Amino acid sequence: MTELRMPKTFADEMVEHCIHGKPQEACGLLAARDGRVVQVFRMTNASASPVRYSLDPKEQFAVYEKIESEGWELGGVFHSHTHTEAYPSPTDVRMASEDVPYVIVSLAQEPPSIRAFRIVKQNWMDSEGSIEEIAVSIEG
Ligand SMILES: [Zn+2]
Numbered sequence: 236m237t238e239l240r241m242p243k244t245f246a247d248e249m250v251e252h253c254i255h256g257k258p259q260e261a262c263g264l265l266a267a268r269d270g271r272v273v274q275v276f277r278m279t280n281a282s283a284s285p286v287r288y289s290l291d292p293k294e295q296f297a298v299y300e301k302i303e304s305e306g307w308e309l310g311g312v313f314h315s316h317t318h319t320e321a322y323p324s325p326t327d328v329r330m331a332s333e334d335v336p337y338v339i340v341s342l343a344q345e346p347p348s349i350r351a352f353r354i355v356k357q358n359w360m361d362s363e364g365s366i367e368e369i370a371v372s373i374e375g
Contacts, residue, residue: 238370239311239336239351240271246373250347252277253315253340260315262288264295265338266302267310274307280314287326288314311351313338321350322366328354329362336369349373 245265252275253261259280266274276298281291290312302309312335316324321341323331331337331354338351351371356364 236270236336236353236369238270238372239265239267239338240372240374241265241349242272243373243375245272245275246349248275248277249313249338250340250349253313253342253347256280256315257317257342258285259283260285260288260317262290262312262314264290264298264312265310265336266298266305266307268307270310272310285317287330289330309333309335311336311338313340315340315342317342319343321348323352323354328364328366331356331364332359338371 252263262280263278264276265272278294279291280288282289316339320343321339323337336351337354341348349371351369353367353369354364355367
């Protein structure tokens with residue numbers, strides 16, 4: 236995937252979830268079809284932290300089942316940065332465990348910025364990897 240297309244209503248829903256989660260980081264999943272977001276899943280930040288996030292495994296499993304049953308694809312894993320730019324932190328790179336778009340919503344400026352990245356590692360256990368940006372186009 237080189238581009239993630241997102242109808243504005245879903246971008247707004249994702250940002251709203253992130254704002255609602257402050258001062259902690261918020262997170263969630265995006266379902267997509269053919270690279271276009273079709274649903275936003277608001278998830279619990281199981282880390283309940285202002286500087287890191289983790290998905291709740293039970294919630295994550297339920298969403299993966301839903302995506303599978305609908306014939307969708309995992310469009311991305313999103314989380315917020317409350318005070319820093321929309322770019323993967325060293326922790327984000329260390330914690331990356333899948334070749335999926337990692338979408339970051341920065342609330343550090345108004346309006347919030349939304350960017351997406353692929354994090355490529357030789358081995359998912361590695362703490363470092365390379366970061367490739369995926370274009371995000373907000374539609375409508
Ligand atoms: Zn982060």
